[in-house]
Amino acid sequence: MNITNEQVKNMYQTMLKIRKFETRAKDLFAEGKIPGFVHLYIGEEATATGACANLRDEDYITSTHRGHGHIIAKGGDLKNMMAELFGKETGYCKGKGGSMHIADATKGILGANGIVGAGHNIAAGAGLAIQYKKTDQVCVCFFGDASTNQSTFHESMNLASVWKLPVIFVCENNGYGISVSQARHQAITDVSVRASAYNMPGVTIDGNDIFAVYEAVGEAVSRARKGQGPTLVECKTYRWRGHFEGDMTVYRPNGELDAWLKKDPIPRIEKYMLENNIMSEAEIANENAAVDNMIKDAEKFAEESNVASLESALVDIYSDMVEEGRVR
Amino acid sequence: MNITNEQVKNMYQTMLKIRKFETRAKDLFAEGKIPGFVHLYIGEEATATGACANLRDEDYITSTHRGHGHIIAKGGDLKNMMAELFGKETGYCKGKGGSMHIADATKGILGANGIVGAGHNIAAGAGLAIQYKKTDQVCVCFFGDASTNQSTFHESMNLASVWKLPVIFVCENNGYGISVSQARHQAITDVSVRASAYNMPGVTIDGNDIFAVYEAVGEAVSRARKGQGPTLVECKTYRWRGHFEGDMTVYRPNGELDAWLKKDPIPRIEKYMLENNIMSEAEIANENAAVDNMIKDAEKFAEESNVASLESALVDIYSDMVEEGRVR
Amino acid sequence: MRKMTYAEGIREGMSVKMRENPDVFLFGEDVGKFGGCFGVSAGMWDEFGEMRVRDTPISEGVIIGAAVGSAACGLKPIAELMFIDFLTVGMDQLVNQAAKMRYMFGGKINLPMVVRLPSGGGIGAAAQHSQSLEAWVTHIPGLKVVYPSNAQDAYGLMLTAIDDDNPVMFIENKVLYSVKSDVEDEVKPIPFGKASVLREGTDVTLISYGRQVFDCLKAAEKLAKDGINAEVIDLRSLFPLDKATIFKSLEKTHKVVIVSEEAKRGAFTGEIASIIAEESFFELDAPIKRVGALNTPVPFATNLENYVLPNEQDIVLAVKSQF
Amino acid sequence: MRKMTYAEGIREGMSVKMRENPDVFLFGEDVGKFGGCFGVSAGMWDEFGEMRVRDTPISEGVIIGAAVGSAACGLKPIAELMFIDFLTVGMDQLVNQAAKMRYMFGGKINLPMVVRLPSGGGIGAAAQHSQSLEAWVTHIPGLKVVYPSNAQDAYGLMLTAIDDDNPVMFIENKVLYSVKSDVEDEVKPIPFGKASVLREGTDVTLISYGRQVFDCLKAAEKLAKDGINAEVIDLRSLFPLDKATIFKSLEKTHKVVIVSEEAKRGAFTGEIASIIAEESFFELDAPIKRVGALNTPVPFATNLENYVLPNEQDIVLAVKSQF
């Protein structure tokens, strides 16, 4: 595998950032510090991390309601993210978006999205822009298994394939759309079979194996950069938490979670690094402490930031017009 | 092949009805007797006819903007149809629908449809109703190649397959969506490959071979009646006329139409009948004359019928409320 | 008399009809064992089984479309969309199919279907999960639209909705789901097109529906302290609309404030205002005031969301501006 | 000065900008060699090539969605839907994405995109191809909406629309496509939010846009014979809305009739009426009248369609009822 030690370390750090950011977000949600809905990515870190390790800043991604992992992996700032979860003015969206709408144009992050499947079409549009401008950028479109039944999956896969757009469709198959298991939402087990409906390459891999993800997406990225069109990469994975915080997961068979806990991608990469002398136990501990500090800083930043002014609700609707406020 | 002479004769008559009805409608449109849009099915008669030959009155179909053929094949009445094209009160829809909206609940015709792809979802609903009521009815969903890029194709195929609904998806692949050839609207040549995305059987056949259509759809129908779920049947065919009357078909390569004219399904079945002593030349001539008369009767009926009263515009919006009219 | 939450009112309305008529069924995303995203169908899967309380894939287009198709074939579907915001995905099946089929087909088809639409803000769900879109559906001939504000109305309107032979948009308010109120022991179907006067008054008419009915009632209490006696009308049914009750009230009060949670521009409240300005103009002796949300997407942060959505104070001020 | 059809005005507006800026492109169903279902883009494929005048599959969702995505990545897409009725298929991408992204993302994204929406009845195309749906889009914060009535305005508004950094709904009237009118030799961008007064008058204000502007002008001529001098306002831009021009006119006339082709219930004309009833109430000395289509789907038969759609006679009667 064509990967440097530096890259492996970066991937490890990214996975830790995701895991620790979300673990803290979970607690903060429970404490009532984070309003609205929070959908956690814990357990699926290898997918976003492995996929984004192939990308440059100027490449694009589209994300979902379960977006923290994608955004962190694409270089999103933890402070701005946490502040957004808190609804503060220093948040990525100035408090107007929340967990489901974080975006960062400077990093090519075209936004988390509260509408299941909406990112598919936006990704096709990003691919169109790249092709039109004749650069060698790509767009990675992240989405869940259940979103592959949404209209947008089909439209965007068709458009991307017939126009040969540089889009990599990365399906995070965690086996469920909320409470509905894959067997109950589609008559297939491998989402990647859907690629053939568009004459597009499709592969299924272990989404908890970060190197497998890195390689499969890497291959797709290099095809896309060369103008050879889109690919569908299905990553089998699992979300440890409920669909959103508060979900009691009544729909899960006994033992299912336990089996997946054993496939935790983080110890897996640690083991790999130790075996290959990429990081020592001590370095790993240091890295963990460093990331813990980042999360603490992010939380502190969020806590200490101001809530947005009420007037701020009236701007950013249009580039050039401000709405009238309340006459109270 | 398991088909009686009587059935063959019926099929022949049906194809003639479609061909002659539409040929006359074309002229009437040119004469300004038919307003709005008219999309003709001429050349594709074998598909609707072969498919519907497997159906009973209580089976359902959904249709498209190019619906005359489906409706005639499912037993629609020529007089009511022609009157509807004229916009008369004796029309199927009392003049409120026109060519694109003919329906006949008594024959299971759930309507032509002006929205490309809308019938897919309605067909899934019909399948759901059949399954729910545990009858052995089926629903045949007719649609064009270009409609298979519409969101509804995907959603309905997925639902039908995961719920094993008794729906037969019959794609009439005439190679174009208006001016856009198949190669420019999707990266596949056989639409039937899309079946595998839903773990559904899919076949491609010559849509101008009425017996091939009859058999393929027949097999799908019998699977559906037994509760074995949906099938995708792709029928390759061609529309002789433009997309709608008035279309100059600038997008057609030279010679394409000519090649397809040679595959006219009507002489094909005539030849078969003659060779197999099902009908003689004289009987064929008689049948043609008989159908000519039906069309004349339909036209006369339409001509002589009254236009609908203005007040009729105010009813049928709801089952139980009438709208206010103009206060002129 | 008993207490029920709004969610229970909806659930009971559905369940009564499902016990009565085997052709009635509920389907949508996670409505089954999960009980629906807001718990409205909790327990129904146990009672009615998985064919009658059926989980669908995430495909709003075919949820509404299959409601249309199955209704056309003799069933009485209740389709739940998880959020009214997802109407955007299934709009064609609703607007170009459900609403128009009877008319296009010359009256020769029945579409007895109910679409349940959890609506509104107030739960920090941000711009894509907080909209109020009743203006879209009230604009479409062929649809009926109801919007209950309490358990009894939710129950009674649901009974009527399921019996109706036309597509009924049943709009539900997410914040109200957990609100308890009195429900009669035997709930009768509530006819569409009948508003209810929740508070009689002589000085100004407050017209509203859904969650804002409570803001109106609170505003009325405040106004009473200032000697302004407000009448509060809960429309319950947006189409058909009970114009008679509105006009009757205006004959008494001659002033009106219309309140909803919609973004004010293009809101359904504008339709009500313009009906009054056209048909009851000479009763008015003050401008018709409308209170709505600000013309912004619904922001996430709690303080911003509270600012954008209307509240009783906005109503009080609107009324006072008329005196 | 030259004569151009409305369709040519639109085409020229697009072409001028496409010549100027390589990031501007047009895409949609059959817009290429075919020239668009109504011929609006005829010849553009020859001039600009197939990447800049690009045929799409029949997937309205991804047409609008790809406009959003490509605009977010720096292009200036013009997306054509063949009929405004097909908005129903791509509504999510418009309403939950295009309209809200800037806001949800805290202002950190630009979406310079135009969606062209052929609208209205009058061509016997029946219920699914004849709607007027401006009320849906004017209701959504984040969208701008314009609706020209003639070639010059179509041209000038298109220039502005393409330069705008926000999603602009460019509504076109199908019946007007072939109507010729004067166009200046050098067309300047027409700022959004500026109505044009097509006829000055003192007795009643007729507010309209699109095709109904011509009905208003005809009605004004008829009324003039009866000594009623009508002012006719063509809004051109529905949002932003030129309230100042409306209010100024009302200060003169004190009577208003608002006309559009929409099904009257829930129409955008209701929004205008309610703005007047709220903000300019004391200028009024007669009920605000609205003229729209009847509240039915648009029927197919020519006589029924003519009956359902509004015409100048309806406007005349509405005005007369105010005197």
Ligand SMILES: Cc1ncc(C[n+]2csc(CCOP(=O)(O)OP(=O)(O)O)c2C)c(N)n1
């Ligand atoms: C159009 C739409 N329909 C429904 C929902 C509600 N919803 C949010 S997430 C979700 C499940 C998504 O499942 P999947 O795509 O597999 O992603 P996962 O949550 O498993 O990561 C649903 C139904 C939504 N947000 N948008």
Ligand SMILES: Cc1ncc(C[n+]2csc(CCOP(=O)(O)OP(=O)(O)O)c2C)c(N)n1
């Ligand atoms: C949602 C929608 N988009 C676009 C159209 C315009 N339109 C009508 S028919 C058609 C082409 C359909 O092609 P296909 O499905 O292959 O059927 P065919 O006409 O070839 O029989 C198009 C684009 C429409 N009616 N509805």
Ligand SMILES: [Mg+2]
């Ligand atoms: Mg999933």
Ligand SMILES: [Mg+2]
């Ligand atoms: Mg075709």
